[in-house]
Amino acid sequence: MTTVPLWAWLALGAVIAVMLLIDLFAHRRTHVIGFREAATWSAVWVGVSLIFALVVGFTLGAGPAVDFTTAWLLEKSLSVDNLFVFALIFGYFQVPRQYQHRVLFFGVLGALVFRGVFLAAGVAVVSRFAAVLFVFGAILVWSAIKLLRDEDDTVDPGKSLAVRLLRKVVPVSEEYHGARFVVREAGRRVATPLLAVVVAIEAADLVFAVDSVPAVLAVSDNAFIVYSSNAFAILGLRALYFLLSGLLERFEHLGKALAFILAFIGVKLFLQAAHKTISESVPEIPSLLSLGVIVSALTIAVVAGLRQPTELPQPIKESAADSMSDSDSSTKVAASPSGT
Numbered sequence: 001m002t003t004v005p006l007w008a009w010l011a012l013g014a015v016i017a018v019m020l021l022i023d024l025f026a027h028r029r030t031h032v033i034g035f036r037e038a039a040t041w042s043a044v045w046v047g048v049s050l051i052f053a054l055v056v057g058f059t060l061g062a063g064p065a066v067d068f069t070t071a072w073l074l075e076k077s078l079s080v081d082n083l084f085v086f087a088l089i090f091g092y093f094q095v096p097r098q099y100q101h102r103v104l105f106f107g108v109l110g111a112l113v114f115r116g117v118f119l120a121a122g123v124a125v126v127s128r129f130a131a132v133l134f135v136f137g138a139i140l141v142w143s144a145i146k147l148l149r150d151e152d153d154t155v156d157p158g159k160s161l162a163v164r165l166l167r168k169v170v171p172v173s174e175e176y177h178g179a180r181f182v183v184r185e186a187g188r189r190v191a192t193p194l195l196a197v198v199v200a201i202e203a204a205d206l207v208f209a210v211d212s213v214p215a216v217l218a219v220s221d222n223a224f225i226v227y228s229s230n231a232f233a234i235l236g237l238r239a240l241y242f243l244l245s246g247l248l249e250r251f252e253h254l255g256k257a258l259a260f261i262l263a264f265i266g267v268k269l270f271l272q273a274a275h276k277t278i279s280e281s282v283p284e285i286p287s288l289l290s291l292g293v294i295v296s297a298l299t300i301a302v303v304a305g306l307r308q309p310t311e312l313p314q315p316i317k318e319s320a321a322d323s324m325s326d327s328d329s330s331t332k333v334a335a336s337p338s339g340t
Contacts, residue, residue: 004224030179032097038242045236067220070291071229083241085204093197102179104238107201115230118213123223130276136214137269140262143211147259162203172196218269257301
């Protein structure tokens, strides 16, 4: 296993912190993220990720650089499922579009922490019990079958355990108060629906980690590689959401591509587990081949979607609150979430 020096971890933390601060400063004014701005930021995140891959290549070697790029692209492709759920949550809570970036920003902060914990635990378990890779492989293959059968569990943000727990801890108001998460009403502090949305986003990411963590561990068991690849993919998730907002349904073949990728990575895990626990003569799938398979599958799916002669869907529906100015002290929700 490649030994990663302490300075590399410190540099990674510094890069993540600086990019988050730049992003926060650039979006300090509440506004609707348009296509051009989203495209610019998507290009920035992709560029930073590729530059980081080059740095990994120069400092740690070509192998870790390929592993990072493969894991980053894998996590990036799996995050498409997250985008559909984000759209569902925003629609359910009638979140004004000018506040959606703020929600996703704090959702990303939580995801960076939780993914770090899960990945650290996954690396520790795999290093001691290689046979667990069989279980991880089975999870990915089962997820692929569910995608092909279109059996993904329907997400009901209002019934989310995390949201219900929030309502038990603190009252949730029926009104948005600008971009604030907590306000004082009748002498007591209450949460706004915006805080409930952040909680729902975090809960959804925990569910998606069930697929993402085993998948990235199939590429590498190096904690630095698996976390950095996840971190850069997560950092670019907000820009990707606004870039593809309203076009998600156009890429209907992405589901099949993701199912194929999950099944392929599942097989890769099976072979890795057999190689480590049964016989070293069992072949393993190299990361470079995995990278080629992922790129090919995604390219075919995207091209097929662009060539599809179907009418483009309308952008994600805005609530009536979207038309109100940001200076309003309070934005009324068109349809209050059940239970508030």
